[in-house]
Amino acid sequence: MSGHSNWPEWIYVGVVVSLLVYVGAEAWNVERLVEHTPAEAEVIKVVGQQWFWTFEHADGTKEVGELHLKKGQPYKFEITAKDVNHAFNIHDYVILQDAVVGRINTAWFVPDKAGEYPIQCREYCGLLHYNMRGTLIVEE
Amino acid sequence: MVLELQKPRPIWQIMFSTHHTDVGLLYVITSIAFFFMGGALALGIRAELFLPGAQIITDSMTFNRMFTVHGTTLIFLFLLPFASAVGNYFVPIMIRYKDMAYPKLNAIAFWMIPPGGALIWLGFADFSWYATPPYSAIRAPGPAADMWIFGLKILGVSSVLGAINFIVTILKCKHPDLPLSKVPLLAWSFLTSSMIVLVAIPSFAAALVMLLTDRLGVTGFFDPAKGGDPIAYQHLFWFTFHPEVYVLVIPAIGMMYEIIPRFSRKPIFSHSSGVFAFVVLSIVSFSSWAHHMYATGMSFTEKTVFMIGTLAAVPASGMHVFNFVATMWGARIKFATPMMWSVGGIALFFSAGAGGVANAAMPFDFITHDSYWVVGHFHLFVMGTIAFGSIGFLYYMFPYITGRMYNETAGKIHFIMSFVGTVMVFFTQHVLGLYGMPRRVFDYQPYPEYIIMNQIASVGAMIIGASMLLWLINMIYSAGKGKEANMDDPWGLGGKYYFPYQAKNPHH
Numbered sequence: 185m186s187g188h189s190n191w192p193e194w195i196y197v198g199v200v201v202s203l204l205v206y207v208g209a210e211a212w213n214v215e216r217l218v219e220h221t222p223a224e225a226e227v228i229k230v231v232g233q234q235w236f237w238t239f240e241h242a243d244g245t246k247e248v249g250e251l252h253l254k255k256g257q258p259y260k261f262e263i264t265a266k267d268v269n270h271a272f273n274i275h276d277y278v279i280l281q282d283a284v285v286g287r288i289n290t291a292w293f294v295p296d297k298a299g300e301y302p303i304q305c306r307e308y309c310g311l312l313h314y315n316m317r318g319t320l321i322v323e324e
Numbered sequence: 325m326v327l328e329l330q331k332p333r334p335i336w337q338i339m340f341s342t343h344h345t346d347v348g349l350l351y352v353i354t355s356i357a358f359f360f361m362g363g364a365l366a367l368g369i370r371a372e373l374f375l376p377g378a379q380i381i382t383d384s385m386t387f388n389r390m391f392t393v394h395g396t397t398l399i400f401l402f403l404l405p406f407a408s409a410v411g412n413y414f415v416p417i418m419i420r421y422k423d424m425a426y427p428k429l430n431a432i433a434f435w436m437i438p439p440g441g442a443l444i445w446l447g448f449a450d451f452s453w454y455a456t457p458p459y460s461a462i463r464a465p466g467p468a469a470d471m472w473i474f475g476l477k478i479l480g481v482s483s484v485l486g487a488i489n490f491i492v493t494i495l496k497c498k499h500p501d502l503p504l505s506k507v508p509l510l511a512w513s514f515l516t517s518s519m520i521v522l523v524a525i526p527s528f529a530a531a532l533v534m535l536l537t538d539r540l541g542v543t544g545f546f547d548p549a550k551g552g553d554p555i556a557y558q559h560l561f562w563f564t565f566h567p568e569v570y571v572l573v574i575p576a577i578g579m580m581y582e583i584i585p586r587f588s589r590k591p592i593f594s595h596s597s598g599v600f601a602f603v604v605l606s607i608v609s610f611s612s613w614a615h616h617m618y619a620t621g622m623s624f625t626e627k628t629v630f631m632i633g634t635l636a637a638v639p640a641s642g643m644h645v646f647n648f649v650a651t652m653w654g655a656r657i658k659f660a661t662p663m664m665w666s667v668g669g670i671a672l673f674f675s676a677g678a679g680g681v682a683n684a685a686m687p688f689d690f691i692t693h694d695s696y697w698v699v700g701h702f703h704l705f706v707m708g709t710i711a712f713g714s715i716g717f718l719y720y721m722f723p724y725i726t727g728r729m730y731n732e733t734a735g736k737i738h739f740i741m742s743f744v745g746t747v748m749v750f751f752t753q754h755v756l757g758l759y760g761m762p763r764r765v766f767d768y769q770p771y772p773e774y775i776i777m778n779q780i781a782s783v784g785a786m787i788i789g790a791s792m793l794l795w796l797i798n799m800i801y802s803a804g805k806g807k808e809a810n811m812d813d814p815w816g817l818g819g820k821y822y823f824p825y826q827a828k829n830p831h832h
Contacts, residue, residue, distance in 0.1 A: 193597060193646055200642045204635045204681065211685035212628055218687055219624055234463075268459035269554060271619060271694055275760030280690045282620045284555060285458055286548030289621035302769065306694040306762040308452045310463055311385055314765035 221292045225260035228253075232263070232270030232283035234309060235316040249318045251303065253295050260292040271307035274320055282307055295322040342427035347434050348412030349725065352718070354437055355405035356799075359711075361445070362397035363792060365390045370749070370785035373778045376770040384766035388450040389468070391764060395453035396472070399572070400479045401441045403706065406714045407575040408434070408486050411514045413721060414582075415490060418511040419498035424489050433489065436482035440475045447471025452764055454561055457546035457554045461538040473536050480529050483571075487518035487525075509598045513578025516606040517571045523610070524571070528564030531557055555620055562613035570609040570637075573673075573705060574602060576713035577644050580666045583720055584648050587663035588655035589817055593647050601643040608636045618689045627686050634684040641677050645670060660815045661735030665716025668743045672708030676701060679754065694764075697757025700750040708746050715742075715795070722802070723809035730802040734794055741791035748784025752777045 228251070229240040239247045253259060263272045265283035272291075273280045281289040303318035338346045368390055372381045381387050412430065416423055424430045449472035451460040460469060494515045498507060507515075534545040535557065544550020546557045585592045592598065611633030618627050648670050657663065679701045682688055692698055722730050756777045761768055768774050810816075 190594060190597070192650070193594065193643065196646050197639050197643060200639050204638055207681055207685055208631060208635050211631060211687060215624065215627065215686040268463055269456060273694075273760075273762070275691075275695075278687075278691055280619050280693055284620060286553070287555070287621055289619075302760075304760075304762055308388075308456070308459070308764040310450075310459055311388070313388075314384060314762075314767045317769075 221260050221290065222258045225258040225292050227260050227262055230261050230263040230272050230283065231266055232272060232305065232309075232316075233266035234268065235305070235312040237272070237303060237305075237316070237318045250321060251318065252321045252323060255295055255298050255322050255324055258292060258294045260290055263289045263291065268309050269307050270305045270309050270316065273304050273306040274301055275304070276301045277320075280306060295320075298322050298324050342423075342431045344412045344416050344424045344427070344430065347424075347427075347430050348409050350434050351405045351409030351412060351437075352721075352725070354434075354441075355402050355409060356718075358397050358401035358405070358441060360792070360796065362394050362402060363789065365394035365397070367785055367789045369394065370782040372766070373768070374782040375779075376768050376775065378767070381766070385450060387766040388452070388764070389448045392449050392452050392472075393444060396444050396476070397441070398706065399453065399568075400476070401437065401444070403572045403710055403714070404479075404483060405434075405437055406718075407514075407517070407572065410510075410575065410579060410714075410717055410721070411486075411490055413724075415493055415511050415514050416497075418508045419494055420502060421493065421497040421499070425492040425497050426489050429485055430489050433482045433485035436478050436485075440478035440482065443471045443475030443478070447475065454565070455535065456561075457535060457538065457552075457557050458548065461535060461546050462549075464539075466539065470536065470539060473532050473539075477529065477532050480525050480532070483521050484525050487521035490514045490518040491522070505596070505599070509581035509592065509595065509602070510575075510578040512599050512602050513574045513581070516602040517574040520567045520571050520574075520606050520609055524564045524567040526564075527560045531560035531564075534560075555617070558617050558620065559614065562616045563610075566613040566616065567609040569702075569705065570605055572710050574605060576669070576710040577602075577673075579713045579717040579720075580648060580669060583662045583666045583716060584651050586817065587658050587660060587666075587815070588652050589658070590651055590655045593650035593653075597643050598647055601640040601647075604640040605637060608633065608640065611636055612684075615684055615689070618686060619693050631684050631686055635681065638677060638681060641673075645674055645677075658815060658817055661730070661732060661739060662716045662720035662815075664736060664739045665712050665719065668739060669709050669712030669716065672704050672712060672746065675751075676704035676708060679704065692757050694762060695757035696753045696761045696763055699763045700753030700757065703750045703753070704746075708750065712742075712746075718799075722799070723811065723814040726803045726806070727809060727811065728802055728804075728806035729809040729814060730806060731798050734798040738791045738795045738798070741787050741794075745784040745786075745788035745791065748787065749781045752780045752784070756781070 226242050231238045236249055239251045261272065261279065261281070263281045263283045264287060265285045267285065269285065270283040271280060272283050277293045277295065279291050279293055281291045283289070299322055301320040301322070303320050305313055305316035309316065338349060341347070368381065369387070372379050372387060412424065447468040449464065449468040451464040451469060455472070494507065494511055534543065537543040538546055544552040546552045546554045548554065581592060581598060612630055614622065614626065614630045615634045683692055683701060719730060719735055756774065759773050759777070761774055768778070
């Protein structure tokens with residue numbers, strides 16, 4: 185139409201598409217591995233409500249705001265909410281799942297370093313959303 | 325060619341007019357007014373976040389209301405009406421018709437915006453611009469929330485009316501000698517974005533009604549306590565508002581397609597690839613809505629499908645960038661103010677797109693989702709790309725609206741300050757997100773890395789604010805007292821300046 189060759193544009197589109205294929209394939213592969221929960225993972229029930237977190241261990245003990253876990257043990261979170269939607273987030277371990285009323289979402293991890301890590305809410309949930317925090321304490 | 329205000333008229337003549345340039349002028353004034361109102365809220369938000377703890381705002385509810393109205397205003401009352409302003413001015417000219425297809429409908433679509441805006445501002449709701457239930461259905465304080473719902477409903481109808489008008493004008497009223505393939509890219513951008521509006525808006529319109537009846541307590545569509553599903557709302561919402569991103573960005577790219585070849589003194593590299601990329605974007609915009617919802621507990625398959633759908637939008641966006649760069653390649657470019665804004669907008673569009681590719685990758689999304697990364701990412705689109713394109717285009721339209729020239733030096737200073745400010749605010753917000761700072765927070769923990777990044781962002785925001793003030797002064801002063809523009813060639817680009825689509829006998 186405009187009397188010049190379009191081949192540079194096609195090469196450019198080809199490069200873009202191959203980069204995207206690489207990113208997509210890599211993401212697919214990593215996500216597939218990440219989602220595979222180990223069978224020996226201990227279940228922790230997580231409930232979000234305005235504006236605090238409640239945790240229930242497999243043996244029935246409950247904690248509010250603080251979560252004590254053991255280093256090296258795989259854990260599986262079963263996350264839900266009581267009143268409105270929240271999002272359970274331990275940023276240092278890349279745990280992020282929405283806590284949705286009426287649904288149980290799961291995420292798993294193995295704490296590999298002892299210490300204290302912040303837990304926070306990452307879905308807007310009203311007045312004190314910014315302060316809906318907790319602490320993960322990983323013990324030796 | 326002077327489009328508007330060559331003879332000063334009383335304001336009511338413009339207000340009750342249905343002529344496309346008069347309605348366009350009303351759109352310009354309204355959208356810019358809301359731009360400054362929404363921008364003022366942004367400065368308040370950034371001032372509050374300069375340090376941890378309460379600064380200028382004493383309670384979190386006020387803060388929550390501010391970011392809600394900030395987002396709602398700038399999307400629905402600045403970006404969309406501004407695009408309509410440009411479309412009103414230029415679409416009829418470009419397709420060589422005397423007016424829009426339905427002038428009265430056009431005026432009605434405009435006059436729905438002030439009441440919609442008034443409802444949003446007088447209500448001042450708090451549930452963020454995406455109003456997710458169950459919070460918005462059972463906890464958000466009324467009547468603010470209900471006013472927001474009605475306001476959005478009105479603005480949605482206004483969008484649909486405008487879209488119908490653009491589609492009919494372009495397809496049915498274009499000059500018979502002008503084949504659709506030769507319609508300028510700015511008009512093409514309105515055709516494709518209007519098509520998206522028609523398909524996308526109804527699902528959110530339905531969601532709004534359902535949300536309202538949920539709030540009234542007569543239904544439980546989104547309330548799990550009554551057997552509803554809050555995730556259903558998110559699907560309906562994002563089915564509208566992911567495509568809506570393209571409704572905003574496509575006209576901005578169309579504006580750049582008008583400015584870049586003009587100031588490069590060259591025809592566009594490939595008109596047909598621009599059209600192709602617009603059409604592809606308008607289709608793939610519907611394939612990616614649930615990438616906003618990876619963390620809601622979606623299955624691996626769903627996430628994979630929406631990741632692929634998201635990545636599919638990238639090649640078409642890349643074709644636009646290629647088209648711009650290829651047009652500028654080896655050209656005698658005049659870096660007047662509109663050109664600077666467009667080139668800056670393209671650079672930020674590219675950065676935003678690169679961040680979007682990273683975001684679409686599923687595992688990475690669990691780091692960035694609902695963090696400040698996302699805030700930085702989409703602001704690079706809405707501010708860095710769309711607002712930059714729009715502001716540049718307003719400088720470009722200025723001589724045609726007023727018959728006068730703006731102050732070029734002030735325009736360049738405005739651009740440089742805004743560009744530096746935008747980089748300072750939104751690139752640092754990406755970093756803040758990687759550190760783990762959640763979005764929509766009134767306060768943050770006093771970690772040193774949070775504090776320094778928030779401070780850089782706040783200073784950047786103040787720089788943008790100062791530059792916008794300079795812009796406002798420049799616009800108001802130049803509209804009345806600026807130098808008279810040389811209407812044949814306002815920027816001295818050489819040759820006779822005209823709109824090729826309008827001139828019957830163009831003499832080169």
